[in-house]
Amino acid sequence: MADVYLDNNATTRVDEEVVQAMLPFFTEQFGNPSSLHSFGNQVGMALKKARQSVQKLLGAEHDSEIVFTSCGTEADSTAILSALKAQPERKTIITTVVEHPAILSLCDYLASEGYTVHKLAVDKKGRLDLDHYASLLSDDVAIVSVMWANNETGTLFPVLEMAQMADDAGIMFHTDAVQAVGKVPMNLQDSAIHMLSVSGHKLHAPKGIGVLYLRRGTRFRPLLRGGHQERGRRAGTENAASIVGLGVAAERALAFMEHENTEVKRLRDKLEAGVLAAVPYAFVTGDPDNRLPNTANIAFEYIEGEAILLLLNKVGIAASSGSACTSGSLEPSHVMRAMDIPYTAAHGTVRFSLSRYTTEEEVDRVIAAVPPIVAQLRKLSPYWSGNGPVEADKAFAPVYA
Amino acid sequence: MWDYSEKVKEHFYNPKNAGAVAEANAIGDVGSLSCGDALRLTLKVDPATDVILDAGFQTFGCGSAIASSSALTEMIKGLTVDEALKISNQDIADFLDGLPPEKMHCSVMGREALQAAVANYRGEELEDDHEEGALICKCFAIDEVMVRETIRANNLSSVEDVTNYTKAGGGCSACHEGIERVLTEELAARGEVFVAAPTKAKGKSKSGLVNLNAPAPAPAAPAPAEAAPAPKMTNLQRIRRIEMVLESIRPTLQRDHGDVELLEVDGKNVYVKLTGACTGCQMASMTLSGIQQRLIEELGEFVKVIPVSAAAAAHAQLEV
Numbered sequence: 115m116a117d118v119y120l121d122n123n124a125t126t127r128v129d130e131e132v133v134q135a136m137l138p139f140f141t142e143q144f145g146n147p148s149s150l151h152s153f154g155n156q157v158g159m160a161l162k163k164a165r166q167s168v169q170k171l172l173g174a175e176h177d178s179e180i181v182f183t184s185c186g187t188e189a190d191s192t193a194i195l196s197a198l199k200a201q202p203e204r205k206t207i208i209t210t211v212v213e214h215p216a217i218l219s220l221c222d223y224l225a226s227e228g229y230t231v232h233k234l235a236v237d238k239k240g241r242l243d244l245d246h247y248a249s250l251l252s253d254d255v256a257i258v259s260v261m262w263a264n265n266e267t268g269t270l271f272p273v274l275e276m277a278q279m280a281d282d283a284g285i286m287f288h289t290d291a292v293q294a295v296g297k298v299p300m301n302l303q304d305s306a307i308h309m310l311s312v313s314g315h316k317l318h319a320p321k322g323i324g325v326l327y328l329r330r331g332t333r334f335r336p337l338l339r340g341g342h343q344e345r346g347r348r349a350g351t352e353n354a355a356s357i358v359g360l361g362v363a364a365e366r367a368l369a370f371m372e373h374e375n376t377e378v379k380r381l382r383d384k385l386e387a388g389v390l391a392a393v394p395y396a397f398v399t400g401d402p403d404n405r406l407p408n409t410a411n412i413a414f415e416y417i418e419g420e421a422i423l424l425l426l427n428k429v430g431i432a433a434s435s436g437s438a439c440t441s442g443s444l445e446p447s448h449v450m451r452a453m454d455i456p457y458t459a460a461h462g463t464v465r466f467s468l469s470r471y472t473t474e475e476e477v478d479r480v481i482a483a484v485p486p487i488v489a490q491l492r493k494l495s496p497y498w499s500g501n502g503p504v505e506a507d508k509a510f511a512p513v514y515a
Numbered sequence: 516m517w518d519y520s521e522k523v524k525e526h527f528y529n530p531k532n533a534g535a536v537a538e539a540n541a542i543g544d545v546g547s548l549s550c551g552d553a554l555r556l557t558l559k560v561d562p563a564t565d566v567i568l569d570a571g572f573q574t575f576g577c578g579s580a581i582a583s584s585s586a587l588t589e590m591i592k593g594l595t596v597d598e599a600l601k602i603s604n605q606d607i608a609d610f611l612d613g614l615p616p617e618k619m620h621c622s623v624m625g626r627e628a629l630q631a632a633v634a635n636y637r638g639e640e641l642e643d644d645h646e647e648g649a650l651i652c653k654c655f656a657i658d659e660v661m662v663r664e665t666i667r668a669n670n671l672s673s674v675e676d677v678t679n680y681t682k683a684g685g686g687c688s689a690c691h692e693g694i695e696r697v698l699t700e701e702l703a704a705r706g707e708v709f710v711a712a713p714t715k716a717k718g719k720s721k722s723g724l725v726n727l728n729a730p731a732p733a734p735a736a737p738a739p740a741e742a743a744p745a746p747k748m749t750n751l752q753r754i755r756r757i758e759m760v761l762e763s764i765r766p767t768l769q770r771d772h773g774d775v776e777l778l779e780v781d782g783k784n785v786y787v788k789l790t791g792a793c794t795g796c797q798m799a800s801m802t803l804s805g806i807q808q809r810l811i812e813e814l815g816e817f818v819k820v821i822p823v824s825a826a827a828a829a830h831a832q833l834e835v
Contacts, residue, residue, distance in 0.1 A: 226696075418552075420577035424527065437577065458575070494533050494581060496544070496555040496573035510573075512546035512553045 117430040118476040122316075123265050123293060123409060123467035124434055128359070129318040135362040136320070139355035147352055148343070157354050164361025171364040172310065172327055173301030181326045181344045182357050186292040186313030187216040189326035190259070192337040192348070193288040193309040194220060197257035198229070199335035201286075204256035206230040208247070210271070211452040212240060213261055217290055218448070221259075230254070239401040240269040240453050247276060251283040258287045262294035262310075266436055266449040266465055267400025268409025270298070274305050281306035286332065292316050292324075296367035297374050297406050308332045314356065318469075319363035323356035370470050378468050379407035381477050385466060386410040388481035393488050395503065399455060399463060408468040411436075413450075413459040414488050416497040422464055425487040431480055436463040458497060519578060520612035526582035531589050536571040543632030545624055552576035552621060554584055556628040558591075560636055565595045572628075579611075579618040586610045587625040596633050602626065605772045616656030620647055651693045654686025659697060666701045673712060674698065682771070753814065754780050760813050761787070764806060775806065778823055785810060785820050 119127070139160070145153030147161055162177070169177045183189045194207065194217070209221055211233045218233075225231045232250050234242050242260075251258075258280045263270050277287040288309040294300075295310075296317035302310065309332065314323035328334060328347065340349030390396055395415040414422060419435030426433055436447030437460075450460035466480065492498040496510040504510055519527075539557035546553025553576065559569040570592050572584035586607055591599040604622040608614045614622060634641040648659035665671065665680045674694050678684040684694050699709040748756065754777075761775055768774055772791050779786040787806065789799055799822070807820040 416575065418576050418580070421527070421581060424578045428528070461575075494530065494573060495575045496553060497575055510544065510553070510555060512544035512555070 115430060117432060118479055119432050120466040120468060120472065120476075120480065121432045121434050122469040122472075123268075123465065125315045125321065126318045126469055127471060128315075128320050129363055129366050131366060132319055132359045132362045136355045136359040139358055143354075147354060148341070157352075160358050160361075161352060161354060164357045164364075167361040167364040168312070168325055171295065171300070171368050172312070173303055174327055175303040176330055178345065179302075179328055179330055181328050181347050182352065182360075183324040183326050183348055184322060184353070185324040186290065186311050186316075187324075188337070189311035189313075189324045190214075190216045190288075190290055191220055192326050193311065194224075194257055194259060195337055196309075196333075196335045197286050197288070198224070200333040201256045204254055206232065206252070206254040206256060208232045208234065208250055208255055208258040208260075210234040210236065210242060210260055212236055212264055212266075212269075212449045213259070214265055214290060214292070217259055217261070234260075236452050238453050238455075240264060240267055240399070240449070241401055241404075242271060242276075244272065244275065244279075248279060251280060251285055253284075255280075255283075255285045258285055260287075260289055262289045262291035262298065263406050264400065264449060265293050266447060266463075267411045267453075268293070268406035268467075269400040270294070270404050270406065273307065277306040277308075281308075293406060293409075296364075296371070297408060299371055302327060302329070314360040314363060317363050317367045319360040320356050323353055323360050325360070373470055375407045378470060378472065381472055381474065382408055382410050382466075382468050384474075385468075385477045385480055386412065388477070389484050392481070392485040394501075396488070397459075399450065399453065410466045410468075412464055412466070413455060414462040414464065415459045416495045416503055417462045417488060417491040419462050419464055421491050422462065422487060425490065426464075426483065429483050429487075431483055434465045434467075436465070437461045517579070517615050517618065519582075519615070522586075522610070522612040523579055523582040523614065526585040526611065527578040530572075530581055530585040532569075532571045532585065532592075533573070534571050535573060536569045539571075541632040541636035543628040543630070543635055545627045545631050546575070552580045552624050554580070554624055554628045556584070556587070556632045558632050558636065560596060565597065567591050567594055567596065567599060576621065576624075577618075579614055580621040580624065582611055583607055583614070583621040583625045584628075587629060591629065596636065599629060600633060602629065603772075616653050617650055619656045623647075651697070652681075652683035652686070652690045654690075655682040657681050657683035659693075662694060662697050663701060666698065670705075672698065672702060672707065672709070675712065748814075750780075756813060757785060757810060757818075760809050761806070764809065768802070773802075775802075783816075783818050785818050786823050787820055788823050 139157065143153070143157055143160070145151070145155070145157045147154050147158040165177045165180045168180045174180060183192065205228070207221055207224065207229060209217055209231065221231045221233070234247055236242055258276065260271050260273055260276055262273050273289045277289070280287040286308045287306065288311070289307055290311045292311055292313035293316060295312045308329045310327040312325035312327070315321040326348070334347060336347050336349065338349045341351070343349055343352055386398060389412060390398070393414065397413055399411045399413050419437030423433060423435050436450050446457065446460040447463065450463055455463070497503055535555070536557040536559050539559050540562070541558035541560050543556040544554070553574070555573045557571045558567050560567055570588040572588050574581050574584040590602055590607065590610055604619065604626045607622040607625050608619060631641050651657055651659050651662055662677060662681055662683050666677065669676070669680055671677055671680060674684055674691050677694050677698065684691050695709065695711065702709045757780060758777055761777055765774065774790045776788045776790060777785070778788055789802065803820050803822055807818065810818050810820065
C-alpha cells in the first residue's frame, strides 16, 4: 500500500507536466537568456511565457510585475527590506503574531536594529482585530505585512480590506501568500496590494523558485544588485528550468482552482468529520468557517504531536504537528500559543493538508488509523484515565521546571 | 524526522512498564509542559531493603520522552533506591544508544522524575533548580539559560570564553550569532559593550574550538607547571609527569562524560585510550591534539599522542 501524503502545506509533489516541461531546459535549451544567440533567445521566450502564466494566476495587470526569486522567503525579505530602504524616514512595520518565520524572524531582527514592529494579536479562532489595526496606521509605518492564509490552521486573513486600509493611509501593503496562491482565486489588479510573495513548491512546482509580485509604481530597492535580470530588480542568472516549471504549475493551478475548492474541500471536510466523530477531546483549531479548502488542523488533547506523527508514519501516513518537539524548539507552535490554545492541546495538534492528488481511499485510511493511535498514546498519558481526562481533584500537576 | 536509534524506536513503539504501579509507595511528578513533556513515575519500594520492586511511568511527551521513561523504568527495577539515584541522564541516553541533542532534555526529565519519586518515598522536599531555555548550540546541546548563567558567573565577554566554559559554539560555529546576542545583552547589563574578536580565517586564534587548558567553571586547580622542566628525566619521572598532565585534563573530559587512560609510553609515542562519551565524539581528534599540546609543553620535548582503539586496547589490559 502506497503511503498517504497529507503534508501539502509543507511541500507538494511536482506535477508530472511540470517535470516534462522543465527537462529540455537542462539539456538542449541550456542557454543563458541574456545571450543574443539562438541558445539564449529561446530560453528568453520560455521565461516570458512563464511570467505571463504567473501573471494570469495572480490576476496581475502587467507581466513585468512578476519578479522571479529563489523562494518565498527571498520574496518576503525583498519586500520588507525594500520598503524600509525606499522610505528611510519610516521606521515602523506592522505584521501579525501568526506569520511564518520568514516574516517573524526578519521582523525580530529589524526590531533589534531599532525599528518598531507591531505584531497584531489574534483571537482564539486566529482572527485579527481590524479596529486595532486601523489605529496603528500612521506616517511612520513603512510597510504592513500580513499573510493571506496561515500555514498551520489555513485561516484566511482579510488582506484585501487591510490592503485598502493601508493604501488609503499611503502605506505599502505586502502579503505572504505562499499558502493561498493556487487555492484562493486572486485578481491583484483590482486590489490595493503592493507586494505579494509566492513559493513554487507549494503549488506543485519545484523547490527553489519563488515570485515577488511588485505592483507597477511601487517604490522599490532590490535585495540583490548586479546584472539586469528581472529588470534589475533581482540580479542573478535566471533559474530557467524552474521558472518554466512554475509557469506550467501556475497554468495547472488555475485549471484545478475549482477542483481545489470543491473536491479537495469535500475530502478535507470528510476527513475532519470522520476523525472528530471517532475521537473524543479533539477539536479543530483556527477559524473553520474561513480557511483554505485543503487544511485541517486538529488538536488532540492530553497527548503530544510528535508521538502521534511517529505512529502515523509507522502506518504510512505523513502529516505534521505544531508540537515543540517536531521543531526542535522548547515552545509549541507560536500560532497555537497566539490563539491561546492550552498547552495540553497545543502540543497535540496535527495538521492534515490535502492536495489535488488526495483520494477518497486515502482519507478513509486516515479516518480509520487515527482513533487507535490517539487511544494508544492516551493510555500512556498521566493526564488521561480510562475514558476521559483525570478528574480535576486528582489532576496531574507536575513540578514545573 | 529525528534520527532516533533503533533502541529509542523499540522503547517508543513497545514501551515497557507503561501505566501506574499498583500499591505504589513512591510517586514522582515532573514536567515542563511548555516544552511538551510531563512524566509521572510510580515505584513500589520494599521498605525493609529499599529495593525497587516495580516501576511504572505515564508520560505526556514525544517519542524520545516516552522511550526515556520506558528505559528508566527498566534500568531501575531491582536496584536499591541509592543505586538508582546514581543513574545519570547520560546513562539513560546511553541505554537508548544515544538521543539527538535537542532531545537530551527527555533523559533529564527521567532522572528528575526518579529524584522526585525518591524524595516522595523518603518524605523529603525536592528542591528543583533545573531550568532550561531554547537550545543555542545544537552540536553540544547547550541551551540559552546555561550560556547566560555561565557568562554571569564567570564574567565572560567573548564567544571564545563561552566556548571554553560551556562548549557552546565549539562545533560548526553556526550559533555564534546567537552567542553574540546573549553576550551583547549580558555585557550591557553589567555596563559593558560587547566587542567581537577580529575575524581571521587562519592564524593563531584558538577561537571556536574546545580548549583543554580552559579553566573549569568550578575553581579547578590549575596544573602547577614548574617552569623550565629538567632536561633529562628518568623514565619513571617522565611517565609520572605524563600521568599528572592527563590527571589535570581528566575533569574537563569527565564533565562531558568522557575519560582518558594512559596505556603505554614508548619513546616519543604516548599511547592513550579515550573512553566514555569521548569515543565517537566529533571532537575526539581535537581532544587528542589538545592533550598532545599540553604534554609537549609540560615535558619540554616533542611527543606524539596515539589513540588506541578499544579493540586493540583489550589486548593490553582488561576492558573497562
